[in-house]
Amino acid sequence: MNSEEQSSAILVIDDEESLRNTFQFFLQNQGYGPVHTASTFEEALLAISKQRYDLIISDIVLGGNTGIDILKRVREMGLSCPVVMITGYPTVETASEAVRLGAFDYIPKPVDKEALLKTARIALRQYQLERGQQKAEQERERYRAFLETVFTSVTDAIITLDQNLDIKEVNPAARLLLTELHPGLLDQGTIVPFCSQEDCAALKKEVLRVLKTGQEGSAQLFECQNHERRKKMLSASVAPLKDGAGGAEGAVVVIRDLTVPEQSISGRRQQFHRFLGSSDAMQSAYTLIENVGRVDLTVLITGESGTGKELAAEALHQESHRRNRPLVKVDCTAIPESLLESELFGHRKGSFTGADRDRMGRILQADGGTLFLDEIGDISPMMQLRLLRFLQESTFYPVGQDTPIRVDVRVLAATNVDLKEKVRAGEFREDLYFRLRVIDVILPPLRDRGNDVLMLANHFIEKVAVKVGKQFGGISDQAKQLLLNYPWPGNVRELEHVIERACVLCEGTTLSADQLPPEIRNPAQPQVNIPTAAPMQPTTVQPAQPVPEQDLSPSERILQALRKSGGNKAKAARILGIDRTTLYRKIRELQLDLSQLDL
Numbered sequence: 353m354n355s356e357e358q359s360s361a362i363l364v365i366d367d368e369e370s371l372r373n374t375f376q377f378f379l380q381n382q383g384y385g386p387v388h389t390a391s392t393f394e395e396a397l398l399a400i401s402k403q404r405y406d407l408i409i410s411d412i413v414l415g416g417n418t419g420i421d422i423l424k425r426v427r428e429m430g431l432s433c434p435v436v437m438i439t440g441y442p443t444v445e446t447a448s449e450a451v452r453l454g455a456f457d458y459i460p461k462p463v464d465k466e467a468l469l470k471t472a473r474i475a476l477r478q479y480q481l482e483r484g485q486q487k488a489e490q491e492r493e494r495y496r497a498f499l500e501t502v503f504t505s506v507t508d509a510i511i512t513l514d515q516n517l518d519i520k521e522v523n524p525a526a527r528l529l530l531t532e533l534h535p536g537l538l539d540q541g542t543i544v545p546f547c548s549q550e551d552c553a554a555l556k557k558e559v560l561r562v563l564k565t566g567q568e569g570s571a572q573l574f575e576c577q578n579h580e581r582r583k584k585m586l587s588a589s590v591a592p593l594k595d596g597a598g599g600a601e602g603a604v605v606v607i608r609d610l611t612v613p614e615q616s617i618s619g620r621r622q623q624f625h626r627f628l629g630s631s632d633a634m635q636s637a638y639t640l641i642e643n644v645g646r647v648d649l650t651v652l653i654t655g656e657s658g659t660g661k662e663l664a665a666e667a668l669h670q671e672s673h674r675r676n677r678p679l680v681k682v683d684c685t686a687i688p689e690s691l692l693e694s695e696l697f698g699h700r701k702g703s704f705t706g707a708d709r710d711r712m713g714r715i716l717q718a719d720g721g722t723l724f725l726d727e728i729g730d731i732s733p734m735m736q737l738r739l740l741r742f743l744q745e746s747t748f749y750p751v752g753q754d755t756p757i758r759v760d761v762r763v764l765a766a767t768n769v770d771l772k773e774k775v776r777a778g779e780f781r782e783d784l785y786f787r788l789r790v791i792d793v794i795l796p797p798l799r800d801r802g803n804d805v806l807m808l809a810n811h812f813i814e815k816v817a818v819k820v821g822k823q824f825g826g827i828s829d830q831a832k833q834l835l836l837n838y839p840w841p842g843n844v845r846e847l848e849h850v851i852e853r854a855c856v857l858c859e860g861t862t863l864s865a866d867q868l869p870p871e872i873r874n875p876a877q878p879q880v881n882i883p884t885a886a887p888m889q890p891t892t893v894q895p896a897q898p899v900p901e902q903d904l905s906p907s908e909r910i911l912q913a914l915r916k917s918g919g920n921k922a923k924a925a926r927i928l929g930i931d932r933t934t935l936y937r938k939i940r941e942l943q944l945d946l947s948q949l950d951l
Contacts, residue, residue: 645671
């Protein structure tokens with residue numbers, strides 16, 4: 353008996369005390385241990401829930417239950433340990449049911465000592481063999497996943513070829529590059545059409561040399577054209593693809609794109625996916641998103657409220673090889689804490705009150721694609737732990753399910769709070785913070801984007817003109833200067849609301865300073881979206897009075913917006929031209945008493 357067999361845990365279930373004790377004595381005397389006993393179905397389930405057993409031996413008759421019930425419950429719990437059935441009244445029906453449910457063996461009474469020990473020995477050895485194979489398979493799967501992560505994360509194009517120059521596998525960077533250089537090449541399954549181009553003669557020669565000699569080549573620099581006849585400068589290296597037995601079964605081609613992006617030569621980009629802006633800050637953001645999008649790693653998007661973190665997530669998804677797979681968005685603050693776990697991980701029918709059917713969580717919906725978690729800084733410690741485990745293992749457990757589900761999901765997270773400060777304050781897990789912040793994408797505030805303010809303002813005017821059925825000629829010079837001077841604490845979202853408001857108020861064709869909110873016309877006066885230096889005393893809500901808007905205090909402007917919206921804070925925030933989270937913060941800072949609102 354080996355050491356693993358000696359340390360095997362065994363559970364004996366029988367309602368006859370003498371048989372329990374006899375079996376326990378036989379097994380312990382043989383060196384097995386620990387050997388536990390149970391006399392009822394309930395005792396057995398309690399023991400199984402507390403400890404993992406390597407072998408279960410159960411009598412077929414257990415008072416009001418049977419050993420078959422034990423076997424069913426063991427399999428329902430996802431346990432794979434062998435179960436041996438013992439009975440004094442063997443029948444064809446019970447035997448076939450036991451076999452159908454996966455019983456390892458079926459021993460009739462009276463049980464001979466040697467028969468018991470032999471069955472236990474064979475069952476334990478087979479179980480250890482199966483567990484060893486499972487562990488080896490898990491190690492292989494872990495190593496395969498590691499290699500696949502490296503393969504998909506490298507920004508260089510990697511192409512593996514067989515001896516006939518047929519394409520065996522490509523990484524996402526190679527898929528993008530080959531599609532750009534030679535559309536339809538991957539559908540043909542061979543690299544011959546690409547290598548046969550006159551520009552690629554040196555690459556073809558090098559590939560054939562490596563296939564013939566089995567010796568690694570040196571890097572080759574060559575120019576070619578993509579399908580739009582734009583020049584590309586490429587660096588390619590070729591190496592033999594080893595077969596594990598000392599021979600070569602093909603070649604590996606690694607291509608690096610050295611082409612200088614056109615926009616850095618011909619001028620600035622004014623638009624990038626759904627972003628609009630040509631400032632230095634946005635040019636840097638565009639380039640960062642392009643480069644990070646191709647790398648299949650977790651990204652933390654940060655920036656003030658209203659800077660476009662959701663747009664950044666969409667752009668990162670579109671720049672990745674997952675662009676044709678789902679992009680699933682989750683606003684962590686919009687879902688009640690009690691439902692967030694089920695919303696993300698899903699649940700099984702009956703796992704909690706109201707769970708009347710199985711539900712697929714957002715993570716499973718995003719399998720193969722991208723999961724965007726907005727406002728990640730506000731999730732609870734319990735959800736932080738569950739998310740950390742998912743990021744570490746790429747597996748998760750739906751609520752009410754004991755078996756894990758593995759998915760291939762890229763996670764993008766966003767926040768407008770300082771996570772470093774939350775970590776220091778003990779409000780956010782440091783290990784989760786570093787898991788999320790593998791790569792940072794920091795979006796610039798609107799006040800750092802110069803003339804982008806006017807470009808965006810004109811864009812929003814065009815949108816509103818279609819909605820309201822009016823034509824606008826533009827913005828007056830005075831209004832332009834006010835827009836450029838304003839610090840925009842609500843960023844692009846606030847600008848959009850301000851322009852919408854101005855368009856509605858405008859009676860002519862040109863937006864003037866008069867249509868802008870007081871805080872923009874008179875920036876020196878304290879307004880609702882400029883933080884106050886110190887908390888004010890609680891404000892008692894009075895019945896609404898017809899006070900001119902420019903004469904309202906910050907508190908009164910908030911209360912007036914809440915009255916107009918019927919107490920709906922999201923609508924009130926839109927009326928004020930600020931973000932919802934900014935409104936919540938101002939209500940706290942101003943200590944407004946909303947219980948007396950006259951709605």
